[in-house]
Amino acid sequence: MTNAIYLTTTEPFSGKSIFALGLMALLASKTDKLSYFKPIIAGGKKEKDRRLDLIKNHFNLSQSYEEMFVFSRKKAIKEINNGNEAFLIDSIIEKFKKLQESSDFVVVEGTDFLDANTNVEFDGNISIAKNLGIPAAIILNCSRRSIPEIVDLAQATLKGFLNKGVQVLVLVANKVEEGKEEEIAKRLKLVIPEETLVTTIPMHMELSNPTMGEIKESLDAELLFGENLLTNRVDHSIVGAMQLPNFLTRLGQNTLVVTPGDRGDLIIGALQANVSRKFGKVAGIIVSGGIHPEPSIVKLIEGLETIVPILQVEQGTFQVVTEVNQIRARIAAADKEKISIAIRLFEKWVDEKALAERIVAFHSDSLTPRMFQYQLVKRAKEKKKHIVLPEGDDDRILMAADMLIRQNVVDLTILGVKETIETAVKRLNLSFDLDKIGIENPETSEKFEGYAQTLYELRKSKGVTLAMAKDLMHDVSYFGTMMVFKGEADGMVSGAIHTTQHTIRPALQFVKTKPGVSTVSSVFFMCLPSRVSVFGDCAVIPNPTSEQLADIAISSADSAKMLGIEPKIAMLSYSSGSSGEGEDVDKVRKATELVRERRPDLKVEGPIQYDAAVDPEVGKKKMPDSQVAGQASVLIFPDLNTGNNTYKAVQRETGALAIGPMLQGLNKPVNDLSRGCTVADVFNTVVITSIQAQESAN
Ligand code: ACO
Secondary structure, X not given: OOOEEEEEEOOOOOOHHHHXXXXXXXXXXXXXXXEEEEEEXXXXXXXXXXXXXXXXXXXXXXXXXXXXXXXXXXXXXXXXXOOOHHHXXXXXXXXXHXXXXXXXXXXXXXXXXXXXXXXXXXXXXXXXXXXXXOOXXXXXXXXXXXXXXXXXXXHHXXXXXXXXXXXXXXXXXXXXXXXXXXXXXXXXXXHOOOOOEEEEEEOOHHHHOOEHHHHHHHHOOEEEEOHHHOOOEXXXXXXXXXXXXXXXXXXXXXXXXXXXXXXXXXHHHHHHHHHOOOOOOEEEEEEEOOOOOOHHHHHHHXXXXXXXXXXXXXXXXXXXXXXXXXXXXXXXXXXXXXXXXXXXHHHHHOOHHHHHHHHHHOXXXXXXXXXXXXXXXXXXXXXXXXXXXXXXXXXXXXXXXXXXXXXXXXXXXXXXXXXXXXXXXXXXXXXXXXXXXXXXXXXXXXXXXXXXXXXXXXXXHHOOOHXXXXXXXXXXXXXXXXXXXXXXXXXXXXXOXXXXXXXXHHHHHHHOEOOXXXXXXXXXXXXXXXXXXXXXXXXXXXXXXXXXXHHHHHHHHHXXXXXXXXXXXXXXXXXXXXXXXXXXXXXXXXXXXXXXXXXXXXXXXXXEOHHHHHOHHHHHHHOOXXXXXXXXXXXXXXXXXXXXXXXXXXXXXXXXEEEEEEEXXXXXXXXXXXXXXXXXXXXXXXXXXHHHHHHHHO
């Protein structure tokens, strides 16, 4: 079941309004907790987006206009050009999620395709739909397209979405030629999979052609006469340059006449034709070239009973005609007639029952990197934890602290000298309030003696003397870890300037493992384009035994679960199933058996090769009865050589974001950064550490 849908198209003026109005009317009959959301609007803050205005007013939505969008088109392009796509997507996800939580259904509208760069826009819409984790409704503009062209367009568009893992609930072939609706639907159904509902909607003149009022507004024209007939629809326009008899032969139904202001004969002729039973309706007249009609002509017009709108513009005749041809009809909030036509069209042509069935049947397990990160930060904020960062001397740590404090994700203590940190914060032009964090210098801290004493007590059986314990406590890794041990911080993140050994050894020595776990290991959350995979162990245990491998697998599955990923464990090896022989394969086979024995609730497969683990087709071929093959989410490597190099290879070759390593199995969370870490890595590691701290407090 989905409670949101993404309305999108491939070009401007495809008729999204009909579907938006129809769908909103359908949903409004079922719930009043309904929202409409358009992440990127065409206008700015001053000039309201017409569709948002229309939908908000017509359906009397309680959400504010500001809640309905995130960026103006101009701002969105600026963010993309500045390389801030992640910020753009995160901001959209955040606002959407808020609406989703407070609504029964959210209709999301894609961008308007107002630029020449439609390919970029097409991909952008797919990416937003994917990151919101919602299915799409595609509306295609079929006007002036042959049936084979419509079929090609539909197939290509659908493929674009499906290839990126976005499901399409409905494909609407809009503005098809009247009378061809059934034939086109039939042809489309031959090539479009059944999961996607196919709908055709015929061209409707009333909705697709502009009114005189819209033309007046678009040309910024002066209205000379006929205010009460501005709703007249214009089906085509003619230039009045010839003699009156010839001119009259060209008048059709709902014609707009464009003529220079000094052609009083044509103006009067058009007005007479409009009231004559022998001629069709004249929609209106535009007098061009800035020439006002003669006073005698004006007098004659003033005496008439029915006067169609007469507009005056400065532009020349041919320019006016060109501009008029580009004016598109829109449905405004006050246009009750057009709104009801649109809703009626939807009701007539869209199989509402079939659409509802597809909304209910929709299921998505896609988790994009941005969705994953959004969920992590949201979770961390729910129950703020206190994290210690021992490496206050490193700029990346301070820059990440700035982001964490400004976003109110965690409370922080940074180890270091206060004055040095203050100077660095100024030098880096960071804006966070230093009073909001704790700064602790181990060298002068009043906690120092007590911490050294505790370390001595904990490690004296290992030969540590009080003098040695004091020596060790000067090391920020020991000091930070002791804060966590004592409960004066909930977790520690370090390793930007220290090695893995240096960072985690204190935790191994006295934070120790959780009850029931004897091995500390680690996982990376590998954010691949459409899913997040858990890789373990890639950072801690060089040559695990079968028992340790089983520990790694169980801890990794629990870590996956903790962060919302359903664990399906693949115990990796160079052989799949029972075929392989050899010590290394046997180690993995035994570890798999141990996992099954110790945790029968977990889905596990092993030994299995990487391709059979993650590729559905290979998985089905090699291990047809497996619940894991082809869909593994937790990948356990047989040793550190394989694990460490595989995570680095995937990260480098695919550009995947690797969050971690996150240590698992410790009594309290301590995490290690790599020395090549970025500010984003520090930020993400602090976020997962605080989630671990929430879990270990439970
Ligand atoms: N689980 C639980 N306890 C452990 C573990 C473990 N995996 N490893 C060591 N310990 C305990 C020991 O039992 C010992 O406890 P004790 O002193 O109370 O008896 C204590 O920790 C210290 O043990 P040592 O054997 O001295 O461990 P050492 O400190 O040398 O090393 C370490 C442990 C750091 C995990 C080591 O195995 C190592 O260097 N691993 C590889 C790290 C690495 O270089 N990773 C790759 C880079 S990271 C990256 O690329 C992201």
